[in-house]
Amino acid sequence: MGLTRKGEYAIRGMVYLARQEPGKLILVNEIAETVDVPQSFLAKIFQGLTRLGLVRSSRGAGGGFALARPASEISLREVIEAVEGPICANRCVIDASFCGRGGNCTVHPVWHRVQDQVRSILDDVSLAELCD
């Protein structure tokens, strides 16, 4: 019922990028050190964020990472779901077979309400807003 370190680290790293001059490439080592996250781990996390198009990267000398879009156009939800997977209150919402026999689960609508609320809150927060 909570974020893992991967999620926490991803947010820290992305907020750090959001604070930089837009488009400027930053080394993952620099990010990791200043936001206090293990370097190799953050590198792996950013690999995923790159693959999903949240950041862009460049290799070789002068390379690094930068946000793929303006910080105001990247939501907290996007970052979290990129590393943690879709926000889901209970497996039964995704996998009907997880519900008890038959699967006519009376709690189902509650899970949907929870998910919708959480998503809505997280949608309304952009990286730009987290830079203060």
Next chain:
Amino acid sequence: MGLTRKGEYAIRGMVYLARQEPGKLILVNEIAETVDVPQSFLAKIFQGLTRLGLVRSSRGAGGGFALARPASEISLREVIEAVEGPICANRCVIDASFCGRGGNCTVHPVWHRVQDQVRSILDDVSLAELCD
């Protein structure tokens, strides 16, 4: 970011109890079998629920479990938190040291908003409402 089986099973068991004649003692084996949950596991889960006062139990012949209060007065949140622990979006909300250096975490207020919303939704659902 989701309920574990323990939580799911607890809810199934509690809803089953809520459907019974109030005060009637039900064997854990009966509950486990009808809600399709491993017996020993459900027994452990109900031990915890008893300790926390959500159900009452009686040993020996004719023993079993029953809700400690009317189903309308037990919220879904109580059941979930009893087995999963407090609802918490991110460890940094509980443990300040988990936040990055210094701990002036700009995401903090967001986590609070998330938690409050989830708790509120779950508070407003009683076991009685889950019996239909």
Next chain:
DNA sequence: GTACAAGAGACAAAAACGATCTTTTGGGTT
């Protein structure tokens, strides 16, 4: 072509999850 930095994949320790089993305690019945 060489140095640099990200990409990709294998590996691994530690913690959490998902149970199971045995023994003990307490309540009812004969």
Next chain:
DNA sequence: AACCCAAAAGATCGTTTTTGTCTCTTGTAC
């Protein structure tokens, strides 16, 4: 008192997930 019955308590245990690390490869700039 002896005896069953069912929950309480605690130990154990395999699997999965989390939380990393390490090495090697690929691409880029100079």
